[in-house]
Amino acid sequence: GPEKCALLTGELGFDAAIDYRAEDVRKALRQHAPDGIDVYFDNVGGDILDAALTRLAMHARVVVCGAISQYNNATPVKGPSNYLSLLVRRARMEGFVVFDYAKRYAEAAQEISGWIGAGRIKVKEHVVRGTVDDFPETLQMLFRGENVGKLVLELS
Incomplete structure (x- = not known):
């Protein structure tokens, strides 16, 4: 969402970011x-x-x-x-x-x-603490777009 776009353009220094779920991608590409x-x-x-x-x-x-x-x-x-x-x-x-x-x-x-x-x-990590049993759910975070940065499962 907008918070991820702000992270990309602000903290991480990208020139622009497009939220493909909320924006018209073609229009945004024309703009950016x-x-x-x-x-x-x-x-x-x-x-x-x-x-x-x-x-x-x-x-x-x-x-x-x-x-x-x-x-x-x-x-x-x-x-x-x-x-x-x-x-x-x-x-x-x-x-x-x-x-x-x-x-x-x-x-x-x-x-x-x-x-x-x-x-x-700039490097950003999204750390999930858990066990090997948490791997499938953690992996699904990638496909749902819930992670910000490199997704890491830290085993406890």
């Missing part, structure tokens, strides 16, 4: 990215990806890392209906699987921890 989106990192798929595709800048890059909106579908996975935006904007869409970069994890950890130490990246 009037010159188009240069890089879109997608973990959601579905309608949100379609909205982003309508706002691509020339030579944009779309990185597909997940499609959480499609994971529990009883029907076949819905592909992007606005894929022709890739053609019109001469954009690229490419899959990204973190395991492809396993050999560089240590390098990434060192660089990212430097950014965190320098304050260039």
Whole structure:
């Protein structure tokens, strides 16, 4: 909701945030990215990806890392209906699987921890204290959007 958007733009320093549950995403993208989106990192798929595709800048890059909106579908996975935006904007869409970069994890950890130490990246954790039995319910918090930051189950 609005409190999460305020956290993102205030404490965490993002330029803008969109509450996809309460706002018209296409309208908000027009407002916040009037010159188009240069890089879109997608973990959601579905309608949100379609909205982003309508706002691509020339030579944009779309990185597909997940499609959480499609994971529990009883029907076949819905592909992007606005894929022709890739053609019109001469954009690229490419899959990204973190395991492809396993050999560089240590390098990434060192660089990212430097950014965190320098304050260039701010880290937020949502800690749930419980037992292994609490894992399924804690995991569901991700899908309900109840966590703020990295969700951690701290075992007691």
